Amino acid sequence: MATIPTQHDPPLAHLWWLAPVWPFVGIVASTMIAAWLQSDEAFLIYGAPKYIRTEHLYLAAAVIGMFSLGCYLASGSPAARASLFLPLLRSRGAHELQAADARERTIDTIAYRWFLLATLLTLVGYAAWLAVGLKNGFRPAMFLDILRGSEEMNGDVLRRDYFPTIPGVTTCTQFGVPATLLGAWLFLRGQTSILWPLLGLAGISVLRAIGFNERSALLELIFPSMFIVMRMWMLGWPMPARWQQLLRIAPIVSPILLVLFFGGFEYFRSWRYYQDQFDSYAEFTVWRLSGYFTTAHNNGAMGYEKGHPRPLPFYVLKPYWEFPLVEHSPFGYEQLTGYKIEEQHMAMLANHGTDELNNEGGMFQPTLDLGLAGGLLYWLGYGAVSQLLYRRFVRGTLLGITLYPIFYMALLETPLILFLCHPRIFPALVTLVAVAAHVTWALSSPRETQPASELLNRVHAGESSLAAGERN
Incomplete structure (x- = not known):
């Protein structure tokens, strides 16, 4: 029988692996060491010579050190760190609860309005995109062909020939990420109609x-939502000790879940091209997944040796350079510098590696954009901002609970790409920051704070009258 938590069970105060330093250190160190240890022959199986050398291990160590230092500097004083989880555990008086209730209603109202706006933008984007696909000849039978593993029809063909990227329209579909995160916040706070x-x-x-071979489209919704559930339904609530222990060692089983998730989608993406070269699909899945990380580091190292200089930072400012109103304007990257960074990256891979596994290697890009000193300062700031958001995540603020999971996912993507600087996640970042700013403004305006202040005054006056009556 399942164990039901009771009020006698201790609360789950914290989970060590939720702090940003641990996933960053773990994923960067393990994948870089794996790439360094991988033989030249193993890289040639993926179609690229090995460019990873010992000096790249030193760079990874410096990046990890600067990120960790940023986390430490933003973690506050020892007393602040010790009290980080107190808001989860301490009890509140009646006047605090009533004042907090007025604030929470205001926050939920604002979150709901932004949820509706983000959902509407998402649906408009997908409807427009579907209309373009139908105009180009798309039929539902093509999607069924992908599910059947057709040789003629796959996600790349469907995306290229029927659903090309449309500036502005495709961007609107990415509002599904903030809509999902705000919806998860509201649902877990009792608004079940959001389901x-x-x-x-x-x-x-x-x-x-499935249709476009975009695992990230689903992962961007599932992974952050799981974090919101964990924070709002687990942290700070009574839980049997053995369940707490299982959660603390969850990172041990996370690689297995990653393999299962990756393998579930790679079957429709590339298995048809490699099925004659492997004895089992499990062997292919592990080989393919590990190759994504090791070749991404190798591509970053290749960029050090073969890449062109960058007169202006590109990847750390990619949302700006690819913004629809900027990309083809006089202020676009190509117009200002004469360089087509992404085309040059693909040409470099075609000439010196493989353009099939083409991730640029996120750990290397800040250094290639900003130089060694600038790149290390980038990771210092990244660590500080991640830690600040983690503190708000633990304290239960709307900004922390909705935005920190995106940062956490971006940390895990570091060996592959600079996910936090990718245009596809930019609408989510802007929306969630705007929601937080709206909440801050609303709670600080006299119209919103006066009722709560009056309520507190009445409660305090009632307590004083009661105390006076007892004295008499």
Whole structure:
């Protein structure tokens, strides 16, 4: 029988692996060491010579050190760190609870309005995109062909020939990420009517992930939502000790879950091209997944040796350079510098490696953009901001709970790409920061704070009268 938590069980105060330093150190160190240890012959199986050398290990150590230092500097004083989880555990008086209730209603109202706006933008984006696909000749039978593993029809063909990227329209579909995160916040706070729109957004993402070979479209919704559930339904609540121990060692089983998730989608993506070269699909999945990380580091090292100089930072400012109003304007990257960074990256891989596994290697890009000193300062700031958001995540603020999971996912993507600087996640970052700013403004305006202040005054006056009556 399942163990039911009771009030006598201790609360789950914290999980060590939720702090940003641990996933960053773990994923960067393990994948870089694996790439360094991998033989030249193993890299040639992926179609690229080995460029990873010992000096790249030193760079990884410096990056890890600067990120960790940023986390430490933003973690506050020892007393602040010790009290980080007290808001999860301490009890509140009646006047505090009533004042907090007025604030929470204001926050939920604002979150709901932004949820509706983000959902509407997402649906408009997908509807426009579908209209373009139908105009180009798309038929539902093509999607069924992908599920059957057709040789003629796959996600790359469907995306290229029927659903090309449309500036502005494709961007609108990315508002599904903040819509899902705000919806998860509202649902877990009791607004159960949010469930159906959330399921609709998830269903669209599943179709996109399978049809376009975009696992990230689904992962961007599932992974942060799991973090929100963990924070709002687990941290600070009573839980049997053995369940707490299992959660603390969850990172041990996370690689298995990653392999299962990756393998579930790679079957429709590339298995048909390699099925004659492997004895089992499990062997192929592990080989393919490990290759994504090791070749991404190798591509970053290749950029050090073969890449062109960058007169202006590109990848750390990619949302700006690829913004629809900027990309083809006089202020676009190509117009200002004469360089086409992404085309040059693909040409470099075609000439010196493989353009099939083409991730640029996120750990290397800040250094290639900003130089060694600038790159290390980038990781210092990244660590500080991640730690600040983690503190707000633990304290339960709307900004922390919705935005920190995106940062956490970006940390895990570091060996592959600079996910936090990718245009596809930019709408989510802007939306969630705007929601937080709206909440801050609303709670600080006299119209919103006066009722709570009056309520507190009445409570205090009642307590004083009661105390005076007892004295008499």
